[in-house]
Amino acid sequence: MSDLFFNGVFIGTVKNSLRFIKKIKKERREGNLSYLMNLMYDEKHDNVIITTEKGRARRPLIIVENGKPKLTKEYIKKLKNGEITWNNLVKEGVIEYLDASEEENSKIVINEDELTEEHTHLEISSLIILGNQASMVPYAEHNTATRDIYGSKLLKQGLGIYASNYLIRSDTDSNILHYVQKPLVDTIMWKLMNYDIHPIGCNVIIAIMTWDGYNIEDAIVINKSSIERGMYRSTYFRPYKSEELRYAGGIKDLICIPEKEVKGYRMEKVYVHLEDDGIINPEANIMIGDVLVGKTSPPRFLASLEEFRVGVEARRETSTTVKLQGNGVVDSVMISESSEGNKIIKTKVREQRIPEIGDKFSSRYGQKGVIGMIVPHESMPFTASGITPDIIFSPFSIPPRMTFAQVIECLAGKVAALRGTPINGTPFNNENETDLRKELLKLGFKDNGSETMYDGRTGKEYKARIMTGNMFYMKLRMMVSSKMQSRARGPLALLTRQPTEGKAKEGGLRLGEMEKDCLISHGATLFLKERFDSDKSVMPVCKRCGTIAIFNKFKNKGLCPICGEKSEITLIEMSYAFKLLLDELKSLCIYPKLHIKPKS
């Protein structure tokens, strides 16, 4: 006698719980009961629990009866011909969905050849252990789990053609790789997720060797001629939006070529590309600071407009300027209207990005690295048959990370390129290493993929044989041209009068607490002071009350609002941040009195 629960509510008792469960399951498989229902038998508490609630994670499995899976070859044939669909399989009781509780009562086998009478379910594919992303890593079962995770994370960053209508889209920061290729070694998932239609990298020839230390610490050496042939060239798109806003009182922005009288007028040359309507011409070659859409706005405070000046000179310049590292081209200009009825202009700028030193590349196994050197074709090592690698990858990156899949892919890629058919590297279900070795031997190469190579600069043979093969490499989103930044002078933060922070605001690099300590421990006191001089200011201080006073530049005389005429003002040099500290203390009702003494 066991208790029966339905969605957590006690509804009755069952005499023979196992027979009851068997019957319910049979009814469900036959389609008489909903396939969304799951049930389990809790042996410890002698409960039968039936759930139809929402929010349970369920997964499909092939039903096994008497040691035989119900998904027979006939079903597979019908599926291939398109006679039946997935839903038919579920309806006919070939496949059922289990939730976590029902899984407790089931015995699930991963591979069909391990099937016994005891088993109740068969996994549809062994790949199901891994998620969508992780199953895109070929030969993942040969790697440590951490590297598979890193690898699948990097797949998201690989450049490719993310959408085929990219030309009419205006995504912020999008990259298109010019010559994309389908990988020679892939997994089923690549096809299922349409990654063979819009891939995220290309197949290159790699050599696993060192090259004069230029590929030290995960760096890679890349072939200059390969780059010049267009390998890993990409285009960076960035849209700029400008809107003709309306303000209270019927005043509005004006899209036009700003006149020279306008407040904040830039140099004349930044406006050259603008057409008469104030909008830039498509396909115009532009540089940083150039204006894309010329715009003037009414002054910020309307009162000043009415009282003093009327006309163009009161207007402000608010053009959209381009932020680029190198040279760019205006790709497209779109003129439209916003929901408020304002005129909107979206200009998309494109910039070609040729691989340069510092750009980030990666294989699919978390073996990411930056370009350390671009070497001319003639200086690169070559094999007896004249093959020159595109990328030289350091052998020191492999042993500590134990990415065997990296080596196996190199081997598999070589076989695939030589025999002319791609290789399936799906985890747990792939062409295994021994077969690959045999095939490579048959194709006339050493079975471990190594070849005798010659130094391109001297022509001398390398003493060691070097492993070469084909691999799928990705260019990742991080590129030097969008990271590089420097500053000598620039904008200051309004509150602290210290330099701004961050690349977007042309900020400085912070000399932090620990860096300060370094300067102190070197005893470089005066340098330390100069380094922190960015917010240096001279403050008038009242000697009598010790607070910051006012200085009247016209009269060239200081005045303390507390002491009035009696005040005695001296000018003290201090950091503006300290003046702020004093102000903050005052707001805490603490009177920070400065005692002024002559310098001793």
Place this chain on the structure above:
Amino acid sequence: MKLPKKLQDKYESLNEKDRKKLLRNYEESLVAPGEAVGVVAGQSIGEPGTQMILRTHKFAGVTEIIISKGLPRLIEIFDARKTPSTPSMTIYLKKDVSSDEKKVRETATKILELKVKDVLEKLIVDLLNKTVKIYLDKTSLKKFMINTKKVSEMLKKSMKKEEITYEGNVINIKSKDANIKNLYKLRVKVKDVYTQGIPKIEQILPVKKGNEWIIKTFGSNLKEILKIPEVDTTRTFTNDLFEILNILGVEAARNAVINESLMTLKEQGLSVDVRHLMLVADIMTADGTLRGVNRYGVTKGKKSVLARASFEVALKHLFNAAVHREIDELKSIVENVMINQPAPVGTGMLKLVVKHDKK
């Protein structure tokens, strides 16, 4: 120039040329005026500290006594925690004892704190006679060199109310106000009754070091250990800094801080010059007590308001300073960096005044 005594002796034994060399070397190795020794010490300890593995909190060995190591231990030392997380002692023995293994083991068993539960075979509550019967284990009695009589005496000492008799290796405790609840309470209480040895010494481990035996313990009780005649009082130490401070004084505590921190660093394969640790230990013990390097200890003792406020809980210090009308002399580094004035270290330490010739 005045040389330290050790060097002075050496200096006198040298010839003229070597004397000059020694003097020059001595002068060169002196710290220059204005050198930021504190910051350098902080950095020199802090940098290797980043390389320490946080995970090595406690190492479980087979026979080794578990002692906290690595960064957690270092933090413990510099924070001057009242009790270490794993108190431990290293006991050296006098020369006539230390080479004899048998004698050493004898001493070790004498030291170990023994409770009734350690020599217990079984414990029975006799409800009919309202007694708790303690069956003692004969082999462990022999091992710890104790007899039933002694155990019962110790029981009598701690339980004056109850009637205690013994027979063979069985001790009977008859409770006077015997209800069942009390009997069971008694049963629990009996287990933790102290019988012999030194309190707080929970584990002992005799280890051979070179050609002498030393005893490592888990649990620390320096005061009692030093009373034992076999113990070499000059070398025995504990890792409980406050115990050392209370029993042996500040100078000993200073040395303990240096030794403990140096040992912790060495264990991790890091080498830090002793002089940095000496400076830290000096600062920690400067006022005769042991102060931690944190806002309750060393930083609290700083004179400057701004310097104190710049390190943790700023408001508290500022308000207190306002209440007490404190004056910041701006004589230290942090304050001068804050107001952007040259700080009195290094090149900013000295002020040169050029004397003009009256001509």
